[in-house]
Amino acid sequence: MNLKNLIPGKRSRRNASVRHEGSDVSESTDTMLALQTDFNRAFEDFWRALNLPALAMSTDDLASVAAPNVDVRDTDKAVEVIAELPGMEEADFDVALAEGALTIRGTKKSEREKEESGYVLRERSFGRIERVVPLPEGLDVDSAKATFKNGVLTVTIPKTEESQAAVKHIPVQRA
Secondary structure, three states: OOHHHHOOOOOOHHHHOOOOOOOOHHHHHHHHHHHHHHHHHHHHHHHHHOOOOOOOOOHHHHHOEEOOOEEEEEOOOEEEEEEEOOOOOHHHEEEEEEOOEEEEEEEEEEEEEEEEOOEEEEEEEEEEEEEEEEOOOOEOHHHOEEEEEOOEEEEEEEEOHHHHHOOOOOOOOOO
16 A cells, blocks of 8 residues: 555645555655645644734745744733844834734844955845734733833733732642
């Protein structure tokens, strides 16, 4: 029995007629490509179902967008989102709160020039950054504050008094 018959996916016309004993490299390559396509489609459908703008992009769009590292800290009084944006300035990015998510978007630019031993080296790179962080309910988005220092963005969103009052701490006892 041929393993290709057990794996769902499209067969190419060329490989549909190839029936050799042993392995056929092009047949196994087509099978893996079909499997990869199926996986990509499944994950794209999953992210699209969440209705998050950055995650609903196609795979090609995601390859050109970098996602900065983010830490999310949930305290009793606020939610803090700390994003690493090295080499960027305040004018290079935008921070927005909408539809239960914090969005950080911007353009990262880097230029370097070096003259040495009779040659000149010039490097320029440009890239988009985007990160969408889902937020819990019960936040006072009108009182949100953002600070930026040494390439680190800190966004603090206080919790509403109702959500702070709803927190009940449970003491843990040793069994």
